[in-house]
Amino acid sequence: MTEQLTRSAYAGTLPLLVERVDGVAVFTLHRPERRNAIDLETACLLSTALDELDESDDLRAAVLTGSPTLFSAGMDLKAFAATGQRPVDEHRGGFGIVGRPPRKPIIAAVEGPALGGGFEIALACDLIVAGEGATFGLPEVKRGLVASGGGMLRLPRRIPRNLATEAVLTGRPLTATRCAELGLVNRVVPDGGARAAAQALAAEIALNAPLAVQASKVVMAESALWPEDEQFARQELLIEPVRSSQDAREGARAFAEKRPPRWQGR
Incomplete structure (x- = not known):
């Protein structure tokens, strides 16, 4: 059964959709007009949703996903230019997750590009399930920036350091297949199947104590x-x-x- 959270903050069309599916929370980034880039509002909504996940007796695990063809382009640069606000939540840090991920297991279900902060969001999750066409990259150095949302910290812990260094210093993206070979991605599935596969994995975890x-x-x-x-x-x-x-x-x-x-x- 799929149930929308009843909290009033989730009423209307918002950039984060939250569902409960058989003890698993499913968080969907929903900003197609911004390539699912994260602004401050979205970061705060995700942080609140993760608080609810950790506090709920009924939820045992979570899935974080984007649209069927795009996970996330990372930070919303247009919103930052307009408001000067970075997408940093005071409790959970950048993008509402990278500073303090949830206590309960969370799985990233990635379709299409997960770039910059989008990749860092996936790295903040415990497991990653990806569609065959998914790509993962930290292109910040190509734009005069650095991957300060956890990319430089987490990637060397998840794949060999020399390969993580190459990915960061070149800004070149990695395919889902390559990430699976390196042990970063748990499962590669046909395009369009990442969410279902991630939910199945989360449901398996949710059966345990x-x-x-x-x-x-x-x-x-x-x-x-x-x-x-x-x-x-x-x-x-x-x-x-x-x-x-x-x-x-x-x-x-x-x-x-x-x-x-x-x-x-x-």
Whole structure:
């Protein structure tokens, strides 16, 4: 079942569409006249939507997508020229996501170009599903700028550093197939199928215990910066509450009773 959020901020035609589909939130960038470029309003709407995702007991994962032929061109330069406002939300940073992604898993479903900030938005997501014709690039150096929305920080952690350096310094885009070869894109599907494939992947994740999923995401994201001799101790601080949770006991009971678990998030 697809359900539009009832929050009044989402009334009317707005640049971000938000749906709930069987425990998965689907966020759709909806600015076709601006190539889904992000202005301050869109960034704030996405930030609010991510807050609702993290706070909801019913939502376990999310998909972030654009139009059928274009993910996002990044920052709305026309809006910036007109207003002087950068698309930076005070809570979640650039584009409403790159500074502080959601606590729950989020999957980028990319069709067509994801360039500049559009690529950085995808990099802020945990997983990426792409149509065959999708392209990913950080062309900022071609315009006298730098990829300051996380591109230079996240890309070297997701693909070999020398290849990330080449992509940043040349500004040359990467195809979906190449990104899959490098391990950046999880799945490449026929054009037009990225959203459905991403929702299927999100639904698979949503079947698992929410506390365990969220703790696993935090450990994998943060452990790269932990000193090696502290990694297990720091991990324990995050996973012990999961181990002692009601969901952990429910998982064991469900396994013994050969039935699907009924997660409570507690």
